[in-house]
Structure formats: C-alpha cells, structure tokens
Amino acid sequence: MVKKPTAYAYSRISTRAQLKGDGLRRQLAAALEWAEEHPDIEFDPTFVDRGISASVGLHRETGKLGVLLNMIEAGTIRSGDYLLVDEFSRLTREIESEALHLLTSIIRKGVNVVTLVDGEVYHKHSTSLELMRALFTMSNSHNENKERTRKVAKAWAEKREEARLTGKKLSRRGPAWTVFNERTKHFDLIGDRADIIRGIFAECIDGLGITAIAQRLNANKVEPFVAGSDGWHQGYVLTILRSPSVMGFYQPTLTSQRAHKRMLRQPDGDPIPNYYPKVVDEETFDRAQAMIALRNKRGGGAGRRGKRFPNLIMGMGKCEACGGTLVVTNHPNSARVRSFRCYQANRKQNCDNRQTYLCSDVEEWLTVFLMEARMEAAQPLPDQTDLTHKLSARRAIQVKIDNLNDTIEAAERGEDVSSTRIRLAERQAEASKLDKLIEDLRTMLKHQTRMVGVDAVEEAAKWMDSLRDEDTEDIYRNRAKANAILLALYDTIMPVEGGLYILSNGKGWFVNDEIYAELDVEDRRPITRKELEMSATWTKTTMI
Template sequence: MDTIIYVRWSSAEQSKGDSKERQLGLCYDHAKRNGWNVIRPPVIEEGQSAFTGVHLRLGELGKLQREFEEDKYPNGVILLVERLDRLSREAPGQFFLWLSAMTQKGVTIATVDGNRTYRGNLDMATIIEVVVKASLANDESVAKSGRIASAWANKRARLAAGDTQVMTARIPGWLTITEERTFAVDPGRAATIKRIFEETVQGAGKHTIARRLNADEVPTFGRSSAWHASYIQKILNSPAVLGEFQPGVKPRGAARTIVDQPVADYYPAVIDADLYSRARVSMQARSRKTLGKGRRVANLFSGLGRCDTCGGKMTMRSKGAKTRADGRIVHEDYLVCDNMQRGVIRDTGDKCHNNVRFNYGVVEDAVLDAILSDALDDTHFAEGSLSHQLSIEHAQLSMDLDRLRRKAKSTLDLLGDDKGDQDVKEAYRQAKVGQDNLKIQIAEVYDRLLLARGHVSPEEHATRIASVRADMHSADEDTRHRARTTVRLAINELVSELSFHRKGRRVGVKLLSGSRNITISGEDGRITFDIAPSKVSAATSDLSDRQERARDRVLESNRSRRRQI
C-alpha cells in the first residue's frame, strides 16, 4: 500500500544528533517488513514543536493534512511515524479529533512503536489507547516546559542578585565565552559594530552598509558568506551593543516574549550610549525617505517639500549635467509639483495649476544660507571633545531613566486589584524616587553640556559651516556624500515643511515648532525672515534632545536679530 513517512523533532539541537536518522531508519525498515510502498521522499519537520500545534498550522504536517482533505490520495494512503507523539503532543481531546478526522478521510495512521495501525471508525478500545498515549505525551511536554520555565526564572533571579556568570550559550555574535564562564569581546567584531553605527550616523542605510562591508571583505559573524541588510538592522536595533540583556521566554513552538526588566551591564558594551542615540536619530530621519538617488544625495528636501496649491509632494526633475562656459559641470535640477506633472485630478475635480519649476540650486543655497548655522551643532562634527563625553553621559542617564519608567509601569501593573501588596508598593515608590534623582542628574549634565558646547567660538563654528558647504561640492565622491548626508540629516531635524507657492514663485520654510518662518524668492534666492513668529510650541516629548537644542538655537538667533533691528 502507498505510504508516506513523517519525521519530526522539536528543536534544532536534536538535529545535530541521531533523531532524524533513527526515525528514518526505523520507518523504512517497518515499511519494508510490511511490504508497503513509500511513494515520495519523507516529510521532514525540523525543529517544530508538537506541543502547541504550530506544526499543524504552519508546518509540513499541516501541508500534508490539506493534501488529505483535498482527496489527493483517493485510493488511501498510510502515514507512517515512529510514535504517535511525533504527530502531536497537544491535549488528548484535540489530538483524538485530528486523528479521527484523518482516518475518516481514508488515511491509515501507522506507528513503528507497537506495530500499531489506526484506520476508519475507531473502536472503544482503540479510542482509549489513543487518548492514554496522547495524555502521557502531553503531560511530559507540560512538565518539561515547566522545568525549563523554572530554570530560567532561577537564572533571572541570579541576574537580579548581581551574578556575572554567563546564563546561556546564546550570545551576541561579537562576544565569546571564556573558560571561567564570563564574556570576552572579539576586538575585530567590536570594531565592525562601531563602524556600522558610525556609518549609520553619517546617513548610510543598511543596504549601503552591507554593500560596503562586503566590498571591504569584512568577515561576517556567523555561517553566512556575506553581510545582509536584515542583519545590519538587527544589530542597529539591539540594546546588547550597550551591554543590556532583555530576559525572555520562548515556549516551544511559539514566539519569544519579553519578561521582567532589562538587565543593564550584563554584556560588555561595545559602543557608547551617545553613538547609539545618534544612530537612532539618523535612522528616524531616514524613515522619512529623505535619501536622494545615487551617491549625490541629490535632493536635500525630499519628503519635506509640498505644493501650496494642491498639497502634493514636490519632486525633483533633472535635465542632466551641463558644462558652463568656465568649464564647471553643473546639474540643472528643478523641483516641480508631482500632481501637476502627472496630471492628477484632485478631490475638487481640478488639476493642479502650479506649473512653476523651482530651480533646485537656488532653493538649496538660500535654505542653507538661512538655517545651516542653526541646524548644525558640534554633534554633527568630529568626536573626542568634552561635549562628546558629556553627550555620552547624558544619553546613558536618559536610557537609565527610560528603563526606570518601564520598571515603574510594570510594577504598577503587578499591583492589579491587590492594592494592599506592600512589597510591590515599595518597589514602585523606589522606582519613582529613582526617576526623580535621575531627572536632577540629567538636568545637571545638560547644563554642563551646554557650557561645553559654548567653548566653540562663533568664528570657529562659521569656519566649520563653510568647510561642510565646500565639501558638499567636493570632487571626491565619499567626501561629497558624507557632507551632503550630514546636512540632509540636520535639515530634517530642524525644518518641518517647505511650501512652494505659484504666486510670486516663492518658497515658505517653516522651522520646528513654529520657531521661525522664512520666505525665499524662487527667482533669485532672496531671503526674508519672520523673526517674531506668532506662536512657538512648548517642549514636546516628540522632539529629540538634538531637535530641542536646534529649536533653542533658532529662538536665540531670533532674539539676536531683533536686537539688531
């Protein structure tokens, strides 16, 4: 009779042993002894749990079940397994219903263990046998799951008590475990991690970073022969680079879920908190889809420009590179309303009539003249200064505050309806006191940070700005790309919108929180400042520290301009 062999094991570790070979050998020998014809390669379920039923929902057995339900084997077929628990370790009632449904479809379930077959309508003795076997398998899985959960609960308790020994062999790819069961940093891999974060701060995306690492033949951390954008993203999102370990549980066959509070300083940190924070800001800026095509980072305002007539986005149209009489090569680029360009019909039934082509070069120069000195601060430039060290301290304290806030919230959740639990109340009180103390420390460090940043004179800052603008047009591709990316990120942190008006061929520039409005002539780039905006929004949690500093610089610049009038 036609036969299909099904083999399953519940964890990837078992695949390193003899589970697969043993099951296959037993099943093939059993089929041969009974004269059964194995009609296809064995169905292999690797690393899937039968305890939660995920193999039936998403695995190979689920696919096989659908074949049975679609009557793909009208003459009947034998499904051969080593034991019944290879098919399921779910609750006995659930498994019995599944097995009964399969036998009703003409499938014969056969096991090597006990040389048993189950087909058609099952009699009472067979039903009792199946339920007893399923119950034993389920009880074993429940007990094992409980033992594993208990073991990890003990490990988390040891972490909370300050135990520094390694709790699990699963560790970040840039670390190793010593004979003393402590962590050691791989210097080469740690340098790669720092490079990934630094290039992210400079504006490179995960695909670009992966391509660069592959081009430089930087060794990967695992079995993969090349770097992939998905792994770059995983590294950038991992708090483990700061030394933080987030305990979690992964029930067999289910997704990993977070439990308890993150444990600071469990791993050795391989980058500082300031670099991590600046990379997050850069990633958020990139999420606004601000990167232009190619290495030019052509449009610094992508995602910011809006047509004042229809509200549509402004898009860049290029007429290519032109050689001027003096030999300079320039790009004749224009910003136009995308809706107008494509003839899109608006909700009003009309097309957009804003057919003005705004010279990109004129707009870029005018915007940079108007805001660049306020948009850039020392965090956009080289590291190593006192302000950089204070930035690290400020970022670390901010992360500690966030961690305490999460702890207070989870402690409050623990209270639930039991408002009389004094231990939980005391833990919540301590978390709130810790938050207040950290807020004071953060304010003190921030004041020192502002003072340190004041050490750069206005003349020195103006020189830095001029150098960046020169680099934006450098003949060296990497220098040009780095400068334009830095400026693009700074603009996106400060500018909330650019509105392009048909009437008067003008561009309106709105800065963060309404701190300043600027009007630019699309003809010649003439700039008009509104240095006394009617309303400036209060500080908001939606702004990063750097955005708040940029807005404060603009407001101070406004005051200086008013004093000069």
C-alpha cells in the same frame, strides 16, 4: 491487477539539536523492521520532519505531516494504506480533543494507523475501547510534554534570575560581534566587527539611511556577520541599529510557538545591563534612534538618494502653493542642471504650481542664510516648550483638585456635595490625561537630538561650505550629513521666486541675494506661502 497497499512511515524530532542523537535512526529502523515483516505491503519512508514541534500543530501546517494529510484528503494515499509512527507522541502532542480529531480524521478515510512501539493498528472499525486506549496514550504524551515544558521554563527562569544577580551567562551564544571566552566565562568583542558597528552608528547619525550604509559596506567588501550571506542587507543594518545588545544589554525573553505564525517572543523583565561588552554608549545609541525616527517622520527612509544626495532639503522642502513635498528633477535641456518642483504638480494632482527652483540657487541662498544667522541664545525645543506648558497646566489643575477636596471635607454632614464631586472627577480625569502627555513628552526629550544656538548654525554652515568641493570622493556622505543637521534645526524650507523662506518652531527667516530678514510666525507651521505671509511679522531686515 490490484495495486498492493503502501505503508507510509512518518518520523519526527522536535529540535535541530536532536539530529545529533539517535531518534530519527531508531524511528526509521522500527518502520523498516515492520515493513520487512509485511512483504506484501509497499514501503515509503520519505516523510520526515526535522526540528518541528508537535505541541501546537506546526507539523500539520508546515511540515511533512501536513503533506501526508493533504495526500490522504485528496485520495493519493488510498483507503487500505498504512501510516506508520513510532508512537503517538511522534504524531501529535496536542490537547486531547485535537489529538483525537487528528487520529479519527485519518482512519475515517480508511487509512490504518500503526504505532510501532506496541504494534497496535487503529482503523475505521476500531472499537470504542481501542480508541479510548489511544486517547489515553495521546493524553499522556500531551501531559508529559506540558510537564517537561514547565520544568524547562522553571530552569530557565532560575538561570535568568542568577544572570541578573551574579552576571553569570545563560549560554555561550551571543551577538555576532562577540565570542564567548571559555576561560573567563564572559563574552569578548571581536575587534574588527566592533569597529564596523561603530562605523554603522556614525554613518546613521551623520544622516545616511540603512540602504546607503548597506551599499557602502558591500562596496568596501566588508565581510558580512552572517555566515553564507550574499552581503549586507538593509534589514540587518537596521537590526544592529535597533539592538540594545550594542550597549551591553541582554533582554531575557519568553517564547511560545503559534500555529500559522512566527514564534512569539515577549520580554521577561527588564534588560540585564553589562551582560555583553559595550560597543557604543547610550548617548550614541539614542542619537541614532532619534535620527532614524527623524528620517521616517520627514520621509527620509525610502532608500538611497542617487550618487550625490541631490535633494539637500529632503524632509523640509515645501511647495509655496500647496505645501506639498518638493522633489528634484532634471532640467529639460541638461542632465546636470537640477531643479526643485512640487511633486503634486508634477503628477498633475491637487496643485497647479508649474514653477521650478534651481537647486543651485536654493543651496546658495541656504548657505547665505546660515552664514548670516546669529542666534543670540539657544531656542527652547518644541517639546520642551510643550512640556513647560503642560507642567504649568498640571499644577493649575492640582490646585483646583486640592480646593475641591477641601470643599468636600469642610462640608457639613448631610450637605449635598454631589456637584462638587462631579467637578472633582472631571478635574482628576484632566490631570490623568496631562500626566500621560507629560510622560510622553519626557520620553521624546530623552531621545531629542535637535541642535540649537550659534554652535548648531555654525555646524550647518560648515557642512554647507564643504559641499562647494564637488570633487570630494565622499560627496554623498557630506550632503547627507548636511541634510541631517538641517533636519534637526528647521521644519520647513520653502523656495519662492527670488528667495527662500525658512521656518522653525514659530520663527521664520527670508533670504535672497540682497536681504536677510527675521520673522515671527503666528501659525506654528503654515502650509502655504499665502498662509505664511498672512501670519508672519517681519521683525528685522539686514542688507547683505
């Protein structure tokens, strides 16, 4: 018995908003009417794409049309079967060459394409005139879509410009911590959500990572902002911390769909200030960005660190033998006694330092150091020092450039000044490089949070002292805060047998139970103890 052919109806709407309209029902009704007129053909109406554009072929890659095409290629949809579409615009709105290729790839397999709006049937024996008519129709669909896209883009551009000039809101949709006020036509803060965001920023600045923040929110049963979410996730916490919307900014964007890729969003002009109500100020936002960058730079962004943040010198602790990272390990005979040990030596790779350093000793020496340290004046930040040097070098090069220009201008007509011009070009290239470095350093300084001076050390000492109370319920947060302050102050903390070296921007200290010493270090950041002691000059020693 010969199996009857099957007609597969394909329906599509471009946006989710069109679900509220009549488009899908109308397309399916037309397909059903065709099926009733052809009772000798089986009918399958199950292939529907909702909210997928046909302008760049997304429906062929990720939608039900892609499933249909694969079935045709595999022979599941057989020669003699039918593909029903309301009109060609439902099948494709791509450029003419892609549209014609799609149609011919179907009909070459013997599958008939029916456009229900006019009852036309296209098959592998269609004439050139019929295919030209199909191409003309698909071209109209493509051009119609292109013109509609242009008009929509123009309308949104006018709305964005109006928003910049008058503050008028582009839509009622805002961040999850706001609600649109229909009376004032502005956004209002949702009070409890704004408090949650301020808490997230405070914990970030205090040194907690995004994993720890998300865990604390979940542990405290804080309702997530995203409806239907199974709790707070670190990715969403980071999104909040990175979003300029918390400062009231709105960044207009241009979007474009790309086959095989996520929708591309590109900034369209500068952000619009005061578009949303402000949750945190710019200083708080910048401090949070600097802390995130500092954690990532120093290796502090890899998740929550135990129940009590055991590695207080995370990001700074270095092995005296190889300069590698120190990690916390349990003592062989006690789970409560912990020690620092070289990570590389622990994995028997590129270091043979088997020495361990009790965490309790290191923290005690660190506390003694902070209590003894007295900085007479604020030390210049590394980036400020670099910037000063670069500005000085830039001024010197500008003098040379001016002199070379004077030489060229003063030269007599006809005199060969080619070598002078070469030197001038070289100096101008050097100046351009310095200008870029100066710009980068100024940008870094804008987000710099490193604390200096007596107040900074006293702040660190206060937090270290608070860690003596092991019974506090917030021991993790206190230790994370202490780590964050230490990260902002010091580059390297290197335990050695009988003491502790501490380094920061060319200065160094050594401390143990008996002495507190200050050092000048020639090498800005020595790698090992041997390199440190070879480059260091002991300038002052105080008995404790």
